[in-house]
Amino acid sequence: MAAAAASANYSASIGSQGPARSVAPSSGELSVGNSKAFSFDELYEITGGFSRDNVLGEGGFGCVFKGTLADGKVVAVKQLKGGGGQGEREFQAEVEIISRVHHRHLVTLVGYCISEDHRLLVYDFVSNDTLHHHLHGRGRAAMDWPTRVRIAAGSARGLAYLHEDCHPRIIHRDIKSSNILLDDQFEAQVADFGLARLAENDVTHVSTRVMGTFGYLAPEYASTGKLTEKSDVFSFGVVLLELITGRKPVDSSRPLGDESLVEWARPLLNRAIEDQEFDGLVDPRLEGNFDDVEMFRVIEAAAACIRHSAARRPKMGQVVRVLDSLTDIDLSNGVQPGKSQMFNVANTADIRQFQRMAFGSQDFSSDYSHSRSSMSSRRDF
DSSP: OOOOTTTTTTTOOOOOSOOOOOOOOTTTOEEEEEEEOOOHHHHHHHHHTTTTEEEEEEEEEEEEEEEOTTTEEEEEEEOOOSSSSHHHHHHHHHHHTTHHHOOBBBOOOEEEETTEEEEEEEEEEEEBBBBHHHHHHHTTOOOOHHHHHHHHHHHHHHHHHHTTTSSEEEEOOOOOOOGGEEOOOOOOOEEEOTTTTTEEOSSOOOOOOOSTTEEEEEEHHHHHOOOHHHHHHHHHHHHHHHHHHHHHHSOOTTTTTTTTTTHHHHHHHHHHHHOOOOTSSSOOTTTTTTTHHHHHHHHHHHHHHHSSSSSGGHHHHHHHHHHHHGGGGGTTTOTTTTTSSGGGTSSOOOHHHHHHHHHTTTTTTTTOOSSSSGGGGOOOO
16 A cells, blocks of 8 residues: 555654653563563564554554564554654653543554653554545545445444543544544554543633644634543534545535534535435445434434533433444344434434534433424524
C-alpha cells in the first residue's frame, strides 16, 4: 500500500497537556499491563529498517509501519516524532491509557519501546484500513447500509466502554472516521489514544488546551476547553453523519455555507425526523438500499449526538442500545430488518428517551409515559 493512499491509517493530531506519569526505561523485563517492552533493534528489524515500503500512514505524530514479529504476528509500529516534552507526554499518555483498556472494539497495544530519543508503540495490525478510507477514498465502491450500521454499533460500544466501564473514565478527545480501524469483516476498532484524558468519577469536566480535528470538535469544548464525555459524543455524531450522508466533516469543494457537514445537515435532520423524508440527506450511492426504520433510528441518534447543548446529548451507552437494536436483526432467526418488535417506537425507554433528545424536549427525567405527539416541537440541532 502506498504511503499517500494509506495516510489516514492510525493517524491523529498530537497533543497532551498537564503532568504525565513517568514511564520507566525500556528493558527486556519491563511491561505495562500485558504489553511487552521491545528493543529499538527489534522494531528496526521487523519493519525492514523502517522502510518506506512498510509505511501504513503518517501525520503530525510521526509515522506508522507494518512489521512482522518473530512468531509471525503482524503488527503496526507507531514511531513518534522526537522533539521536546509534548511528544514525550503524548507517548506516556498513550501507553498509560491504552494499557488500561481491553475491548474487542478498541485497538490492542502489543508493546512499546523507549530507547534514548526513540519512542515507539506496537499495536495489533488491523487489516482493512479505516472508515475514512472506505467512505471517502477515491474510487472506492459504496459501502452498503448493513456494513455502515455494524461499524457504527461497534465503534459506539468501544467508546461507551471508555466512558462508562473504565475507572477513571477515559475521554478519547479525537473520535473521527480516520481513527476507526476496520478488520476484514468490517468490525470496528477505535484507535489512537494520544489525545485521550483520564477523568476521575467525581470530576465533571477536564480543562485542557483544545486539541482534536476540525469538523469533529464539540462547540463547548472548542470555545471553552472544558472537556467531558459529551465532547466525544458530539464527535461520534459527526461520524454517524458521515455514515448517513457519505460526506466529509469539512469539504471545501462544497458551495459556500455548506462546507461544514454538521451545519449543512441540521435542517435536513429536522425534516427527516418530522416527515421521515430522507432525500437530500442520505448518501445517494446507497441508491435507496436501506430499511427506512433503521435509517430513521440512526438519523435520530446523529441528531441527538450533535445537539448544541452538551447536557442534552445522550450517553454513549444509550447510543449503543439504540444501534444494537439494529445490528441484532440479523441474529433473530430470519426476522426481516424493520419488522421486529424492537422497532416499535414505544417499545423501550431508551428509544423513547432518545427521541426526546432528537426532538428537543427539555425533560430528561425517568418518566417516559409521554407520547411522541406530546414532545416539544422545539429543535436544538
